[in-house]
Amino acid sequence: MRFNTVIIGGGLAGLTAGITLQKAGRSTAIISTGQNALYFFSGSFESLEEAPQRITDLFTEAGIGLHYNPGVRLMPMGTFRKAVLSLEDISLFPEPKIGNKALIVSFTGYHDFFCSFLAEGLEKQGMQCRVKLLNLPELEQLEKSPSEMRSVQIARTMDRIWETVVREIRILLRDEDTVILPQVFGLKDTSVPSRIRQGVPAQVVFTGTLPPSVPGVRTQMLLKRRYELLGGTYLMGDEATGAHVHNKVVHSVVTQNLGNHFLEADNFILATGGFFSKGLKSNPFEISEPVFDLDVEQAEDRSDWYNPEFMREQPYMKYGVATDPALHALSGGEPYKNLFAIGSILGETRPDLGTGGGLALRSALAAVDEILKPDEE
Ligand SMILES: Cc1cc2nc3c(=O)[nH]c(=O)nc-3n(C[C@H](O)[C@H](O)[C@H](O)COP(=O)(O)OP(=O)(O)OC[C@H]3O[C@@H](n4cnc5c(N)ncnc54)[C@H](O)[C@@H]3O)c2cc1C
Structure with missing residues (x-):
């Protein structure tokens, strides 16, 4: 199966990217294992100090x-x-x-x-x-x-x-x-x-x-419905387990349910969330990103990952996938040409894009703008 863009993760960030790309006439598929942070949503979007028209339009059009x-x-x-x-x-x-x-x-x-x-x-x-x-x-x-x-x-x-x-x-x-x-x-x-x-x-x-938050579940249902009405393919209950990659270009993604039927695309967006959604994983030695093994910004010494005073701000909450300014994900310090990381998988590595819901929405739109940019000859 071939699409213009394959999005891994169907939470707020993945759905925002998917809806915006479908509206721009690009064919997309979203792979999503299941519940996301919207099921815990308070109803207020963090770090949006103004109401960007693109975001209010996107939500209004979804009802x-x-x-x-x-x-x-x-x-x-x-x-x-x-x-x-x-x-x-x-x-x-x-x-x-x-x-x-x-x-x-x-x-x-x-x-x-x-x-x-x-x-x-x-x-x-x-x-x-x-x-x-x-x-x-x-x-x-x-x-x-x-x-x-x-x-x-x-x-x-x-x-x-x-x-x-x-x-x-x-x-x-x-x-x-x-x-x-x-x-x-x-x-x-x-x-x-x-x-x-x-x-x-x-x-x-x-x-x-x-939880589950009724306003959050409603938001998820309406965004998903809007995405599907625009022709998007939402693969619910599937999980991306790996990818075919060559020379920092992703060719296809492997999923648990599709087996040998790989999902091919020109672009890939990774919107798998933070620790909470298993977009980031940890073991006693490192914090890692499981699908592409991307670079994750983190303190080297494990004792610096957390503050022993439980209620204090925890450093690990800031860790996330490293990206270049255009949100291309990095591996071995080098950016992928067609793989973007968006949403809470970024942790607080991109303070310019905010935190929480603001980060999910802003980073999704920024990655989509990059995908829709006319090719420079
Ligand atoms: C408990 C909690 C409450 C929050 N409340 C608020 C709030 O009230 N306001 C606010 O602004 N922000 C809140 N946030 C911050 C929140 O992270 C963002 O607002 C936003 O919803 C994150 O969206 P996301 O799409 O980046 O990630 P997520 O919502 O985490 O979605 C990621 C999705 O990717 C899927 N996934 C993961 N790995 C794979 C894989 N390999 N293959 C396929 N799918 C995969 C997951 O199952 C999940 O569905 C909260 C966060 C948490 C953890």
């Missing part, structure tokens, strides 16, 4: 609403964190104060949303809080098995019964100016969070649950 409103967001423990570009159901506030009285609502049997910690955190900041659990017969089936009572399963039900939730909240509401709900709405029907906001006569704030 994902964004808003840009520099401020802070409410965290699950009642604290606040700086946030800028976010999904539209994430509330952003100019300062760490969201109101005077809050009604915090969750569901009987649901343990992945910590109402009491949230209330405690907000009360420390002078907000009065009241916690209420809704006992919904529609969730009884899920309640029978604690492993089913997770945010994504609940969100599937909520897409159908959100009007009941609004009705119950209206009955419960006294003089609270704010209602806080777990982020378990709008998994498939993306209009649900705004319809809840319209139906409740108080400010509604959705806040984080334990």
